[in-house]
Amino acid sequence: MATVTATRPRGQGGLERILKSPTTARVLFPFVVLGVWYLIYYTLDSRIFPNPYEVVEFMWEEVTLTSGVRYSSVAENIYVQFGISLMRLTIGFFLALILGTIIGLAMGISKKVDAFFHDWVMGLLAMPALVYALFLGLALGFTNLGPIVAVVLAGAPFVIINIREGVRNTPKELIDMAHSYDVPQNKITRHVLIPSLMPFFFAAIRYAYAIGWKGLVITEVFASDRGMGWTIKFWYDANRAKGVIGYALFFIIFALALEKLVFDPLAERAFKWRPKIDAVEMAEGDFGGVQREGFLFIEDQEIDEGERMTSMEGDSRDG
Amino acid sequence: MAEIKVEGLSKEFGVGEDRVVALENVNMAVGGHVFVSIVGPSGCGKSTLLNILSGIETPSSGKVTITQDNHDAEPGYVFQAARLLPWRTVMDNLLFVQKDRSDATRARCQKYLEMVQLGDKVDKYPGELSGGMQQRVGIARAFSIEPDVLFMDEPFSHLDAITARSLRRELHEMWVQSKKTVLFVTHDVGEAVELSNRILVFAKGGKLEDDLQIDLPFPRDPAEDDVAVAKAHVLRKFEELDLIAS
Numbered sequence: 269m270a271t272v273t274a275t276r277p278r279g280q281g282g283l284e285r286i287l288k289s290p291t292t293a294r295v296l297f298p299f300v301v302l303g304v305w306y307l308i309y310y311t312l313d314s315r316i317f318p319n320p321y322e323v324v325e326f327m328w329e330e331v332t333l334t335s336g337v338r339y340s341s342v343a344e345n346i347y348v349q350f351g352i353s354l355m356r357l358t359i360g361f362f363l364a365l366i367l368g369t370i371i372g373l374a375m376g377i378s379k380k381v382d383a384f385f386h387d388w389v390m391g392l393l394a395m396p397a398l399v400y401a402l403f404l405g406l407a408l409g410f411t412n413l414g415p416i417v418a419v420v421l422a423g424a425p426f427v428i429i430n431i432r433e434g435v436r437n438t439p440k441e442l443i444d445m446a447h448s449y450d451v452p453q454n455k456i457t458r459h460v461l462i463p464s465l466m467p468f469f470f471a472a473i474r475y476a477y478a479i480g481w482k483g484l485v486i487t488e489v490f491a492s493d494r495g496m497g498w499t500i501k502f503w504y505d506a507n508r509a510k511g512v513i514g515y516a517l518f519f520i521i522f523a524l525a526l527e528k529l530v531f532d533p534l535a536e537r538a539f540k541w542r543p544k545i546d547a548v549e550m551a552e553g554d555f556g557g558v559q560r561e562g563f564l565f566i567e568d569q570e571i572d573e574g575e576r577m578t579s580m581e582g583d584s585r586d587g
Numbered sequence: 588m589a590e591i592k593v594e595g596l597s598k599e600f601g602v603g604e605d606r607v608v609a610l611e612n613v614n615m616a617v618g619g620h621v622f623v624s625i626v627g628p629s630g631c632g633k634s635t636l637l638n639i640l641s642g643i644e645t646p647s648s649g650k651v652t653i654t655q656d657n658h659d660a661e662p663g664y665v666f667q668a669a670r671l672l673p674w675r676t677v678m679d680n681l682l683f684v685q686k687d688r689s690d691a692t693r694a695r696c697q698k699y700l701e702m703v704q705l706g707d708k709v710d711k712y713p714g715e716l717s718g719g720m721q722q723r724v725g726i727a728r729a730f731s732i733e734p735d736v737l738f739m740d741e742p743f744s745h746l747d748a749i750t751a752r753s754l755r756r757e758l759h760e761m762w763v764q765s766k767k768t769v770l771f772v773t774h775d776v777g778e779a780v781e782l783s784n785r786i787l788v789f790a791k792g793g794k795l796e797d798d799l800q801i802d803l804p805f806p807r808d809p810a811e812d813d814v815a816v817a818k819a820h821v822l823r824k825f826e827e828l829d830l831i832a833s
Contacts (some may be wrong), residue, residue, distance in 0.1 A: 445670040448641040448662070449684040449732065459683055463674040541674040541712040 318510040326510045353496040360419025368427025376435020392425045397486045405491025415487045422483025423476030434468030589655045589735040589768040590618035596649030609635040610793035620766040624779035627789030633772040637738045655735035663734030665742045669725035671713040678709040681731045699727040719750035736768040780818045781807045
């Protein structure tokens with residue numbers, strides 16, 4: 269007779285659990301970066317590479333406008349420069365979103381439109397931002413238009429690709445279900461098509477924003493006399509590494525703040541239907557397999573989520 | 588009274604070498620308060636027939652009419668997987684297929700959710716429910732539009748035996764109360780014998796081979812002798828028609 273012994277897994281103590289938690293990993297990361305930073309600082313010539321304290325001091329002076337630096341070409345502080353860049357980014361971002369959504373929808377719906385745009389979209393995706401930064405500088409001069417167009421060129425291809433994939437991955441099984449119940453097309457669009465596109469749309473927003481920033485900064489370095497990119501170039505020309513690193517950190521702080529304060533709450537709201545493992549209920553006497561595989565568990569993997577959605581209703585059409 | 592008439596129905600997929608005949612010259616008539624099961628081996632066109640009847644697919648040739656007292660009948664459909672909108676709550680999934688969202692409609696949806704024992708889960712999302720509960724929502728959705736005829740495509744095939752048995756009993760009760768015409772696709776002969784008045788036997792190539800009457804009183808317990816004998820009788824028919832793979 270076989271004997272089965274149930275052994276309780278070795279209990280994870282509170283400390284062990286804390287050490288293994290994702291929050292600990294997240295908190296640990298900046299300290300590791302700080303350690304590596306000091307290592308490089310003590311290895312390299314300190315005149316080339318500033319220590320963290322110098323950078324933080326520089327950033328504080330910039331934020332409190334106490335650095336005493338008066339730029340030779342423009343007497344504008346970080347808030348003005350940041351405002352200029354943000355204005356350019358916002359306009360370019362929304363243009364990329366509108367343009368990308370229209371073209372992406374058309375490419376997803378029509379094979380002819382897809383064939384028409386495909387190679388050009390791929391070409392834009394592969395093109396280094398430096399190329400159009402230089403070209404826009406030559407073509408448009410040092411105006412607002414160049415950096416705005418750079419954001420559109422950088423962000424739109426990612427919106428196009430994501431929206432196109434979203435349309436291609438619309439859940440056909442749900443649409444068939446709706447048709448079998450004679451649900452009107454406008455209701456299908458509102459309740460099936462648009463919600464199924466949302467993961468792809470969120471992925472498009474995040475990509476367009478991140479890539480748009482990069483395109484903007486490079487263009488401002490080469491083809492602008494204002495903005496955050498130009499300011500980084502200013503500190504580069506002044507041979508002040510703390511200025512370059514400080515402004516890069518401003519970017520990182522802003523990106524993280526936007527992610528946590530805008531994108532995450534929006535995604536939380538849009539995807540509140542995602543099941544949480546501990547919320548899955550089992551009816552009394554119901555041993556039915558929990559169909560979790562079709563739903564969205566992994567944050568920030570919207571493309572995978574959309575792909576999963578197509579297999580959500582995987583009936584075997586064997587009849 | 589609902590009536591389903593199928594005349595000379597054929598359906599083919601693909602062309603040339605890829606051509607597959609899913610249904611071939613199917614003729615049948617179903618009407619009244621009956622529970623009709625369609626059984627047959629995989630690939631015999633069972634699901635295709637339901638898809639054509641519900642308007643999801645169009646036939647290659649032939650004619651289908653579904654009427655209720657000489658008017659177009661309204662069908663309900665329960666799918667193999669529940670096919671719920673994951674981003675809508677249980678109640679909203681039922682309201683999605685309704686013509687309005689009035690209080691009376693909500694009350695009707697609530698009534699059918701209570702019939703499938705999910706009256707307290709109206710605000711849950713499908714992902715928060717088990718597979719069996721999701722299928723119950725799918726059944727409640729089909730009944731909630733108070734259809735004239737109900738099509739069911741292997742609705743319990745994804746579920747474990749215990750959950751499926753419990754749902755079969757609930758379905759039988761709902762069929763008795765609602766007096767609907769039900770067309771039920773299954774590959775499980777036992778399930779067909781337990782639930783049906785009639786069993787239509789399909790063979791490979793989409794041919795309707797036999798039409799069997801199951802004259803046993805309801806409710807039927809699969810463990811009872813007469814139900815087991817009826818099941819054996821249907822299986823013998825399968826052997827005669829060479830439908831059981833050796």
